[in-house]
Amino acid sequence: MLNEVTAKKVIDCALSLGADFADLFVERNRTLSVNLKSSKVDQITDGIDFGIGLRVLFGTKVLYGYTNSPAEDELIRVIRLLCAPDQRTATRTGPIAFRSEASSQRLPSPAAHGSDLEARIRLLRKIDELTRKQSREISQVSAHSLERHQEIELFNSHGLHATDLRLYTRIGSEAVATDGDQKDSAFYGPGASLGWEFAEGIDPAFIATEIARRAVTSLHAEPCPAGTMPVVIDHAFGGVIFHEACGHLLETTSVEKKASVFWDKKGEMIAHPAVSAVDDGTIAGAWGSLSIDDEGMPTERTQLIKNGRLENFMADYVGNLKTGHPRTGSARRQSYRFAPASRMRNTFIEPGPHRFEELIASIDRGLYARSMGGGSVKTGTGEFNFSVQEGYLIENGKISRPVKGATLIGTGPETLKRISMVADNFEIMAGMCGSVSGSIPASVGQPALKVDEILVGGAK
């Protein structure tokens, strides 16, 4: 996408102005989305984003710019603009000899080019049709497919030249249930770092059953009681608790500013011994997996917590410079518009020894959070919140009535110590994670967990 000669001249220019490091992130991104609403194909959008992100470091000071033009004079103009406030006598000089360190072996999937729109529409129509058949209370269904075909090319002043091709496919569906003037809704959105073949493996009947059941159950659920109680958080997207309560606090993006309650806790017990947690970019086809990260480093499996002890942080190049924690192939960004930052990939708590039923049976009165919505965290204090999309009361060791409107709040350090039982029913699920370097695909996962005590917000 950008020839080596131009890349070399641009990086040489940065070094000649006194920069300690420079890199270029070239991105061409094709996105195809198909939306179906009210049983009609509502919209199809197809487009191409192209741009180049230019990063220059003076010490640990990050200068970042981007442009849509690959022309040499434009790239040098941006570099000169970025370096102007810090320009100094060069400490490093070119010329750089690029070497290809890493590149994806993945081949483009013909399906990723949207050559068969009918296949997309057929799948969405099937989801729509099957969802409406689930209940007369289903009043609206929307379904969409999103495919992203991201080509990247990286050059840096250490001589790295890397390329990668990333395919993303996600199928999202929402059902609205209505009873009189009462409405409720539910969403389900599996995704993978694969081409359209991922969608071909999806069972539309499962999606239809899932979103219809959740929407109708929630429509008739009573408000959740408020107060402190034990909670069983089910597997798969339940992992958002770890993502929010702990994962963000283990990114060097927070650690380098001491804006994480865990910044100085490496080697210490920060969780119940039942808890072991991982951030893994290597799981084949998983939504948050990568071949190389957005700085060109091969991705890896990072053990974050082992039996309650903090083992590692997630670090990018700048995070490593600032904190000394080793790089983990975790540099990620939404697009060329963002400088990379240490971010999660597929983050999960590892399976434990218990059966799900044992967790439920251990509680006299509590909440079973069967499916979770999103959440957020203040990394500096560890305070998090996340919503329960589908919840049930637990009474006398059994799952009883459905409840709605529940929110769980707490702090990461406290909650991690209160996870007392971990089940064996592990699963991961696709989501989108928003932070300093934009919105990126990230999986969360876990087996079912029992948290002994957590504050549940509800309207009753």
Place this chain on the structure above:
Amino acid sequence: MRKEIETTLDWAKKLGADESDVILNEGNALSLSAQQGRIETYKVTSSRLIGVRVIRDHRVGISYSEDLSADSLRSMVESALRLTQAVEPDENQSITLSGAPVIDTNPKTYREDSTPLEEKIKLTLHLEDEIKRRDPRTQAVPYNGYSEGESHSFYGNHLGLRVYEREKSFNCYTSALLKDGEKQALFYRSSNGRTFSELSPENAIQETLKFTGTLLEAKPLPTGKYDVIFEPDCFQALFSCFTGLFSAKAVKDGYSRFGNSMGEAIAHPELTLRDLPRYELGFHHTLTDAEGVMKTDLTLIERGKLVSLYHNSSTARHFGVKTTGHASRSPKGQLGTALTQLVMDPGTTPSDRLASGTVLRIFALDGLHAGVNTSSGAFSLAASGELLQDGVLVQGVKGITLSGNFFELIRNISGVGQTLIPTTGRGFFAPEIRFTGLQVAGH
């Protein structure tokens, strides 16, 4: 007008589109942040994006490109036309507006500013330094910085209508992470302006420290029901989650219950809500909507009764009414609807009566992207604030959730204040409103 608009419209006509319109957005931005007394990040960006909407046989196709070369513009149009073959006809969507060019040079949204870079760097460093200097409990200032940006938006359609609008904005923000023993608290505040000199960094610093200080000493409340007054930014954040319910598109698509409520009382009789695109004190002055329709004032709720939805031309055709000039569309997206500047009428309740008895004043809500269900109206959010007794502080409050239902919230009001208060971003103006009986979960 930009030649890329004309080239794209020409291609759309030549390649068989019945109707077409084009949006071209261009922008430049600068942002700075500081850590440990030094500039940590310095970001300079420029961007451009063009998007075309074509209609052929009542079928709509949309495509976009960041490459503005002639070849790319042609291939963008071809792609949009190809997509029309796969979508269902939409009889309501049509591009019909013609007229003289509209050039918006309103100085309220765009003013030249020649502040040197050194001043901006100085401000950024000041935002961190002052927090640390004024409160020795500061462990870090994790979020602080300065940003500015300008954008230029061009619109053209096959009937010859051309619109140009531009805006320039400036922003600064700071935060404080305070630590005292085992207690920690984090809060941040920002300031917006149309010029550098309009920024109020001192206000951002003072409010950051005031609220963080309160949170540091805060603790949960007993679980129960409380009367609540939201600080303006919080009220806007919560209220804005539900303003989509007043969109005719949401009603048409079955996501809003307000379709059958026209003329009915949906809120407390003292509540009047208007969208005022050219409200004098507002930040977001806008001349036209995304279809080039001139924006005008619109009342949504009049003394508690729902009196209008907001429309684009497509929803207006569907419901057999005139568009209210609330079309929204980005170069990448489909035709939607959006509000501009919401203003609530002042009420009649004196401030001492609003504050009488026990009141929970909320100044931070977290989890709005997840803890709100726009279909059912339910919300359950992490909250922080102050508990007041007859206006006197009893305790800072954190570690609670605040739960309720929007449809009940706007009915269960015991007082509406007499003075309009702007949000930090000056996009929402409301008096203080005392909401009764919201559920708090605490200890």
